[in-house]
Amino acid sequence: MNVTRQLVAYGRKPPTPLTVPLEAGSELQITQWLRILPGKRLVGCGEWQGQLVLVKLFIASAARRHWQRELNGVKALREQQLQTPELLASGALPGGGFYLITRYLEGARSLQQNWQALPDTSPANPDARAIVQRVLRALAQLHRHGLTQSDLHLGNFLCWQDDLYIIDGDAIQQHSPGEPITAAEAAHNLGLFFAQLVPAWDEQVELMLIDYLSLNSERALNPEQIQQSIDSGRAWRLRDYLGKAVRDCTLFSVRQNWWRFLSVQRKDSKALTTLLAAPDEPFTRQPPALKDGGSSTVTRVSLADRELVIKRYNIKSLAHWLRRFWRPSRAWHSWLAGHHLRFLDIATPEPLAMLESRFGPFRRRAWLVTAFCPGQDLCELVPADGSCLPSLEQQSALLALFTQLQRHQISHGDCKGTNILWAEGCFWLIDLDAMQAHQRPxxxxxxxxxxxxxxIRNWPADSQMACWLEQALPNLSADTGIRG
Incomplete structure (x- = not known):
């Protein structure tokens, strides 16, 4: 029996329970799958020799290399007496592929689970700070023993019986086992960790490093090097994330044929199946509730217990189609723009799905599905004559939004007051068709x-609101010759 070939054939849906034969007549019983990378790696828990275990099955063409790296990483952690689940067995699968079995920490929770359970993950929340401090103490121990972790997301740290366990041996790199790593290596690795957090944490780096330095002060750290690593790490993560948003992967389900291209968040794919099969249907059963324009039509839909917004990008004429068919649709652009903003923790309704109607490589109409934001727009908060200002809280939030956009050099492209919504204590950006992230100053x-x-043009030039915006928003054109 070629076990590996069968595991590859299962794709994203390997059955449970599943018996996997090992060498010398031994068997592994898988009762639950924890992570599935089709054709590459399967992670599950089950029973082996009467013990509750976690197993990783490496089934890609490069299985030996990944298995060996995982094995080496686990052994390196154990040799340096750092907390990681006990290695019980490893070896080759019948017919190719490899396996690695470790002790299963029943009841353990990842720091990612603890993080997601927090109502607020900003630096202002002591519980969020405590999680970050716990990771930094673990990294200090790693670095002090000559090791680094190259995949520094919170899911790779498990809390079990008051101890913190480091997992994912594949990402453990040995620099100088038993001796502290260099300051440059430490700065790079710390930057990779902080790059996993939203930019609001960047200002807290030096303060948060107090915990790290209490356990590993062997090397003097350079804050500028850490920030450079944060910036490069975050830029890489953003490119990787946006790439995933248009290809089939763990986070996104992508289906493409001659007639259409569909990308939907995998967690929402089942709930949106009927809607995406007939995306025009909501526009026919009721008048468009939000916008009925020539180039786009927007309506609101109730689906189970959720309120959604569907935006249809229309083709107005043959001439319009000839200008649009050869390039990504505005739905495609808005889909990526929404995920870009949310990655940077800039408020915008969650993008759930994007659909393009196609004829082979030629694009036609397109649809974008997002969560509904029930806020008031800025033009509703401030009278049309601009005779008063929003509340102090709203003024602060509006300036904070534009500070974020300025920091990341993002332009909206259609900055009308109706595209800025007040909800949940902050301003949200909508209508991202023309949003752009700029590389050149x-x-x-x-x-x-x-x-x-x-x-500013939303209100009369001499109004109180326009004058406040003129004063409060930086006028970069003053130094560049650009007319604001």
């Missing part, structure tokens, strides 16, 4: 000037 400054001017 000159391009960014021009776009900022346009956004700034468009926002």
């Amino acid at each position: 000159a391009s960014w400054q021009q776009a900022w000037a346009r956004d700034r001017a468009r926002l």
Whole structure:
């Protein structure tokens, strides 16, 4: 029996329970799958020789290399007496592939689970700070013993019986076992960790490192090197995440044929199946509730216990189609823009699905499905004559939003007050069709000037609101010759 070939054939849905034969007549009983990377790696828990175990099955063409790295990483942690689940067995699967079995820590919770359970994951929350401090103490121990972890997400740290366990041996790198790593290596690895957090944590780095330095002060750390590593790590993560948003993976379900391209968040794919099979149906059973324009039509839909928004991007004429068919649709652009903003912790309704109607490589109409944001727009909060200002809380939140956009050099492209919604104590951006992340300062400054001017034009030039915005929003054009 070729076990590996069968495991590959199961794809994303290997059955449970499943018996996996090992060498010398031994068997492994899988009762639950924890992570599935089709055709590459399967992670599950089950029973082996009367013990509750966690098993990793490596089934890709490069299985030996990944298995060996995992094995080496687990052994390195154990040799340095760092907490990681006990290695029980490893070896080759019949017919190719490899396995690795460790003790299963029943009842353990990952720091990612603890993090997601928090109502607030900003630096202002002591519980969030405690989780970050716990990781930094674990990293200090790693670095002090000459090791680093290259996949530093919170899911790779398990809490069990008051101890913190490091998992994912594949990401453990040995630099100088038994001796502290260099300051540059430490700065790079710490930067990779902080890059997993939203940018609001960047200002807390030096303060948070007190815990790290209490356990590993062998090398003097350079804050600038850490920030450079944060910036490069976050940029890489963003590119990787946006790439995943348009390909089939753990987070996104992507289906493509001659007639259409569909990307949907995997967690929502089942709930949205009927809606995405007939995306025009909500527009026919009721008048569009939010917008009925020529280039796009927007309506609101109730689905089970959720309120959603569907935006359909129309093709107005043959000439319009000839301008659009050869490039990604506005739905595609808005889909990526929404995920970009949420990655940076800038408030925007959650993008749930994107669908393009196609004829082979040629694009036609497209649809975008997002969560509904029940807020008031800025033009509702401030009278049309601009005779008063929003509340102090709202003023602060509006400036905070534009500070975030300025920091990441992002322009909205259509900065009308109706595209800025007040909800849950902050301002949310909607209608992201023209959003752009700029690489060149000159391009960014021009776009900022346009956004700034468009926002101010929502109210008369001599009004209180317009004058406040003129004073409060930086005028980058003053130094560049751009008219704001």
